Amino acid sequence: MATFWNRRTAIIAGVAITLLGAYYVYQSPTSIAYTMSNTTSSNRVPGLEFKLTQSSRNPPVLLATLKNNADTPYTLLKWGTPFDSAALNTGIFKITNAETGVQVEQMVLQINRKMPPPQDELVTIAPGTEEEMQVVFNKPWMPAQKPAKYKVKAEGDLKGLWDKYGGDLTEDDLNAYIESPFSGRKFSTNEVVMEVH
Template sequence: MNGRTALIAVSAATLLGAIYYFNGSSSSSFSMAGSDTAEEGVPGLEFKLSQISRNPPSLLVTLKNNNPSTPLTLLKWNTPMDPSAANLGLFKLIDEETGNEIPTDGLKVNRKMPPSEEDLVTVAPGTEEAHEVVMNKPWLPEKKPATYKVSMSGKFFAVWDKYGGDLQTSDLEAYSDSPFHGRHFSSNEVDMRVE
């Protein structure tokens, strides 16, 4: 009887310990997910959209570094600076006439590791870099003329507070350890006219 009581006591203690552990883990994960760090942007870094062509509809994405002395290098993957930006689901388009959102399902892109020099863009302090995004994709309705309210948002894979030339291969291989990994980005909203 003593052995059985001891076994029940050990089992109960183990069960209670597991419940405490998993509840403790989930509550700390919850507070981490609820923290503002991931939702904040990168200090001093901003995206701006403007339309530069109506046919084909094209947007100019300008990335500005407002920091007076800190360079910023970002991994282009899944940002508006990515060559595949128009097909990644970053852009939100609302038909001005109907108020309906246009579905822009993002493509999954296979990436070669580690990221290459071409996968990076460095913005020196107080400067900006620009990239054209042509929006004549199959998901855009064929209705012409048309006007869409366009904005974009997402999360950075990696941003470093240094020049790209100062990054080591180990930095690129461990890009999720970059100082601003997972930080949010967004842009202004513009009217994009299609003719």
């Protein structure tokens, strides 16, 4: 009988220690938060910041701003970013109805690009400067309901980014844009509430 109670006490103590240990790990945000933020920031380009603001309600227009806070110039290949002339056809914008939370279904197209990328598909941002681009949300897949509010954010992978001025890029650099120093790095903008009237 005493052996039964000793075994039972040992099992209860083991379960209690396991539960307390799990509770401690679960309640300890330091290591988890540090790892997640470190991973996220390490895959971004230091000093580059994309931002969205609304500049018009009718038609709905968002102003995309790319700011360079670094000490080095950057030249960006616009493809697959808010600066892409085909940005609304590439699926980089996440659009949800601000009231219902329902995501707006977009028509994403497969786009054939001219190689090497022409100069007008590049934008150079000198240190301490910013560039802007207006994106008009006038595609047929946009809901017709007016007035309306939508939460909009852009995110994706950079196709090509060099830490030098555009005039210093060679044709070989442009042909091999996928091998540029920051190709594949993540970008994301703030989330903005876009009003449509």
